[in-house]
Amino acid sequence: MERALVHPRRVPLVLGLCGAQGSGKSTVAAALAARFPHSVVLSxxxxxxxxxxxxxxxxxxxxxxxxxxxxxxxDIALGLDTFA
Known part of the structure; x- marks a missing residue:
């Protein structure tokens, strides 16, 4: 029996970076954003x-x-609105 091609629902990848102050989180986020042009960075x-x-x-x-x-x-409400 042949299976129909099913396109999975596309969902965004959410990547969180955690580290101490000065550990390079913003640098890594900027490098990832440059590598993936359709990305969005939120701090x-x-x-x-x-x-x-x-x-x-x-x-x-x-x-x-x-x-x-x-x-x-x-501002929790702002964060929730941003993700919604």
Missing amino acids: LDDLYHMRRERARLAAAVHPLFATRGVPGTH
Whole structure:
């Protein structure tokens, strides 16, 4: 019995890079983006709350919210909207 050719549903490949500050994550991401021209690069740095919002959170919740990197300083809604 002959099988019909089935084209699998194409889904995007999501690759996450993890490493310490200065370990080369951005360099590797840039090299991959250059090698694969239809790629999209997103950094968690792109998803921080803006400075004004972090200052508001620092005044209302805890002073550490003024800096980037601590839990609660990323805009989760923006991240979810971006991936959607």
